[in-house]
Amino acid sequence: MATTPSVLIVGAGPAGLILSIILRQNGIVVRIIDKEQTYRPGLISRGSGIQPRTLELYDILGVLPAIREVAEPIPSMARYEPGKIEPTSTARISEWVDPTPDVPHANALKFASSSY
Known part of the structure; x- marks a missing residue:
């Protein structure tokens, strides 16, 4: 059964992803959205x-x-x-x-x- 997210995180950059980890560790269901349409694997980065x-x-x-x-x-x-x-x-x-x-x-x- 799907659980309705309590928090919407806009942006799947480092801060958004870390925030989602912290919230999930505390039992809060999240949904992450990002304007990027595809995953950037490996060495492709928007910045170091x-x-x-x-x-x-x-x-x-x-x-x-x-x-x-x-x-x-x-x-x-x-x-x-x-x-x-x-x-x-x-x-x-x-x-x-x-x-x-x-x-x-x-x-x-x-x-x-x-x-x-």
């Missing part, structure tokens, strides 16, 4: 970045230590002039923020290229 709020959810699930083993800080971006081999400048996408009790996971990470 892990946002701070997703890191918080990984922490709640107890898998954050395993994630940190295969992740690294997001590197600086380099700017190159045409014909130059060395970058002319570098800049961070966002400034590094020290974690606090209120924001324990303040900085995004990315999966290390050797982890996938």
Whole structure:
């Protein structure tokens, strides 16, 4: 017998999927919808970045230590002039923020290229 979902989760990205796991672990029936029509198997990804709020959810699930083993800080971006081999400048996408009790996971990470 099908059970009517109590919660609708819009978006099957990392946060939506983790939220669904947490809710199911607590006995709440969920339904997930996503605008993507097909599953992206294997190495096809929309991005390798892990946002701070997703890191918080990984922490709640107890898998954050395993994630940190295969992740690294997001590197600086380099700017190159045409014909130059060395970058002319570098800049961070966002400034590094020290974690606090209120924001324990303040900085995004990315999966290390050797982890996938």
